Amino acid sequence: MxxxxxxxxxxxxxxxxxxxxxxxxxxxxxxxxxxxxxxxxxxxxxxxxxxxxxxxxxxxxxxxxxxxxxxxxxxxxxxxxxxxxxxxxxxxxxxxxxxxxxxxxxxxxxxxxxxxxxxxxxxxxxxxxxxxxxxxxxxxxxxxxxxxxxxxxxxxFVRSGGKFLALHSNSWKAISYWTRTCIEDVISRGSRNEFTGFFDPKESKAQNALFYMVRKMIEYEKARSDGNITMQVYSFSNDNRKAELDLYHLPARVFNFLRYAHRAQYAKNWYLIVRSGYRRQTKKGFQNIDSDKTNPTEIYQKSTNLVYNNLLEDKSIRGFFIDKLARKTRSNWELFSLYLQEVRTMEQTRVEKIKQVGNLISECIQESKDDKRLKQLERAKSYGECRNILRYVIRERIQQGAPEPLFSIDDYMEYLFPASDNLNLTPWRETRDLLLFRIYEQLHSWLQEHGYVEYEEENTSDADDAS
Ligand SMILES: [Zn+2]
Structure with missing residues (x-):
C-alpha cells in the first residue's frame, strides 16, 4: 500500500x-x-x-x-x-x-x-x-x-488581500496545475535569493485571484483540455485574533467556457469583456473605472470585478458583452453564443433562432434608413412593450416586401419568449439583449456612418435583470 x-x-x-x-x-x-x-x-x-x-x-x-x-x-x-x-x-x-x-x-x-x-x-x-x-x-x-x-x-496557497486561497477540486490535474503555478514561482524566486513568501499574484480581491489562477491552469492544460473541472476555493485566514473563511465555487460549465474564452481567437474580446467589469467602491456605490484608459494596473488589481463575481454567483454576464451607449459589441456572436450555451445552458436551436431574427431586424432597420425601432427596442421597459416593437417590425417588413415572416408562432413560443413558470419572469429582457447584441454586431458601422452613435466611451449596466 x-x-x-x-x-x-x-x-x-x-x-x-x-x-x-x-x-x-x-x-x-x-x-x-x-x-x-x-x-x-x-x-x-x-x-x-x-x-x-x-x-x-x-x-x-x-x-x-x-x-x-x-x-x-x-x-x-x-x-x-x-x-x-x-x-x-x-x-x-x-x-x-x-x-x-x-x-x-x-x-x-x-x-x-x-x-x-x-x-x-x-x-x-x-x-x-x-x-x-x-x-x-x-x-x-x-x-x-x-x-x-x-x-x-x-x-x-495563493496570497490575496491578506488571506490565503486554497483549492479543492474533483480533478487532481486541476490541483496540480494550481499548485505548480505557486511552487514554480516560489522556487524561481528562491533561486534568485528572493525569499518573499508564498505565491502572490498581486490581486487583492479573492475572486480576481481565483480567475488569475484559472487562466494559469488553462495555460498549463494546453491541448489536453478535457474533463469537467469544478473548483472549490477557500479564502481564509487562521489568524489568532480572528479566523475567517469565504468559499467560492466555480462550476465545470464556467471552467469549460473559460477554456474557449482564453483561446487565441477570443482572448482579445474576453479581455475587453473582463475589463468592462471592473468597479471601484465609492460612497455612491460601485463606479465603473474602465472609462479612464490611463488607469495603472494596480487600480484594477484592487478593484471588484463584476464579470468574475457574477460568474461565481451564477448571475448572467450578458450585459458585459454589449456596450449599449456606444451601440457596439465587445465580442463576436461566436464567443457570445459559446457563453450562452456553456454557462447559461441555452439550447443551440434557441441561440440560432434569436441570431436569425436579429439578422432580419437588422436588415429591416437598415432598409428603413432610421434607427427609430432600435431606439424603441433599447428603451423597452416591459414584455408588452417589447412585443409591440416586434409587431411594428413585422408590419414594416411586410411593407418592405420581405419574402418571409420575421418568425413563426412556434418560434415565438419556443425560442424567442419561451414559457416560464412565473408569468412575471418571462425572460424577455434576456431575449431583447440577445437581439440587441446581434443588431449591434451587424449594424455598428452603419449606425456610426449615419450618425446614430453619440457615445464612444464604455458604459455597462452593473448587472443583468433577473427577468
Ligand atoms: Zn491520515
Missing amino acids: PIYEKLMGNPFVDAGVCAICEWLGGHPQPNEITVEDLQEVVQQVVPLYCESEYRTQIRFIFPNSTLTQHSKIQKGIQSLNEELKSEWFHQLCKVTDLGDTGDCMGCGRRSADFHLKKTEVPLTGSGSLRNFFPLFAEGVGYCAACALAIQLAPLG
Missing part, C-alpha cells in the same frame, strides 16, 4: 500531497511518494519556511507554531531550522502506509497519531476549547502522514 493517494478528500491534506509531488518536480504520482521523497522535501522546505517573510506569513496559517515564537527565533535561524526539522522528522518517523480503515481526520485509513489544533491545521479549534472538537478531546486526530502533508500545503 502507498503512503498517499490522489484526492483523499481533506482539502488541506490533498493540497499538501500535491505540494509534495510538485516540489519533487511533478514526477511522482501521489501513490509513488516514498519516505525518502518526504525526507528530501523536509530537508529543502524547512530552511525556506525559516526565512523571515515566510515566517511572517505562516503566522496567519499556523499561529503559535515554532516558526512564530519569539523566544525560539531569538536563538538564531540555525537553531530554529534544527528545531523545525526535528519536529517534522518526528512526524516522518511515524509515517506508515495507508490501511483500510482508521480514525485519522485526513485520510480515514490510518490511526490518529497526533491531536492537532489551530496551530497545526488551519480553521481547527484551539486546544483547550474542547467544544470545538468532537468527543471533547483537545484537538482532532490526524495520522503522521496527513499531519506532515498539511505542514507542506502552504506551498500551494
Whole structure:
C-alpha cells in the first residue's frame, strides 16, 4: 500500500500531497511518494519556511507554531531550522502506509497519531476549547502522514488581500496545475535569493485571484483540455485574533467556457469583456473605472470585478458583452453564443433562432434608413412593450416586401419568449439583449456612418435583470 493517494478528500491534506509531488518536480504520482521523497522535501522546505517573510506569513496559517515564537527565533535561524526539522522528522518517523480503515481526520485509513489544533491545521479549534472538537478531546486526530502533508500545503496557497486561497477540486490535474503555478514561482524566486513568501499574484480581491489562477491552469492544460473541472476555493485566514473563511465555487460549465474564452481567437474580446467589469467602491456605490484608459494596473488589481463575481454567483454576464451607449459589441456572436450555451445552458436551436431574427431586424432597420425601432427596442421597459416593437417590425417588413415572416408562432413560443413558470419572469429582457447584441454586431458601422452613435466611451449596466 502507498503512503498517499490522489484526492483523499481533506482539502488541506490533498493540497499538501500535491505540494509534495510538485516540489519533487511533478514526477511522482501521489501513490509513488516514498519516505525518502518526504525526507528530501523536509530537508529543502524547512530552511525556506525559516526565512523571515515566510515566517511572517505562516503566522496567519499556523499561529503559535515554532516558526512564530519569539523566544525560539531569538536563538538564531540555525537553531530554529534544527528545531523545525526535528519536529517534522518526528512526524516522518511515524509515517506508515495507508490501511483500510482508521480514525485519522485526513485520510480515514490510518490511526490518529497526533491531536492537532489551530496551530497545526488551519480553521481547527484551539486546544483547550474542547467544544470545538468532537468527543471533547483537545484537538482532532490526524495520522503522521496527513499531519506532515498539511505542514507542506502552504506551498500551494495563493496570497490575496491578506488571506490565503486554497483549492479543492474533483480533478487532481486541476490541483496540480494550481499548485505548480505557486511552487514554480516560489522556487524561481528562491533561486534568485528572493525569499518573499508564498505565491502572490498581486490581486487583492479573492475572486480576481481565483480567475488569475484559472487562466494559469488553462495555460498549463494546453491541448489536453478535457474533463469537467469544478473548483472549490477557500479564502481564509487562521489568524489568532480572528479566523475567517469565504468559499467560492466555480462550476465545470464556467471552467469549460473559460477554456474557449482564453483561446487565441477570443482572448482579445474576453479581455475587453473582463475589463468592462471592473468597479471601484465609492460612497455612491460601485463606479465603473474602465472609462479612464490611463488607469495603472494596480487600480484594477484592487478593484471588484463584476464579470468574475457574477460568474461565481451564477448571475448572467450578458450585459458585459454589449456596450449599449456606444451601440457596439465587445465580442463576436461566436464567443457570445459559446457563453450562452456553456454557462447559461441555452439550447443551440434557441441561440440560432434569436441570431436569425436579429439578422432580419437588422436588415429591416437598415432598409428603413432610421434607427427609430432600435431606439424603441433599447428603451423597452416591459414584455408588452417589447412585443409591440416586434409587431411594428413585422408590419414594416411586410411593407418592405420581405419574402418571409420575421418568425413563426412556434418560434415565438419556443425560442424567442419561451414559457416560464412565473408569468412575471418571462425572460424577455434576456431575449431583447440577445437581439440587441446581434443588431449591434451587424449594424455598428452603419449606425456610426449615419450618425446614430453619440457615445464612444464604455458604459455597462452593473448587472443583468433577473427577468
Ligand atoms: Zn491520515
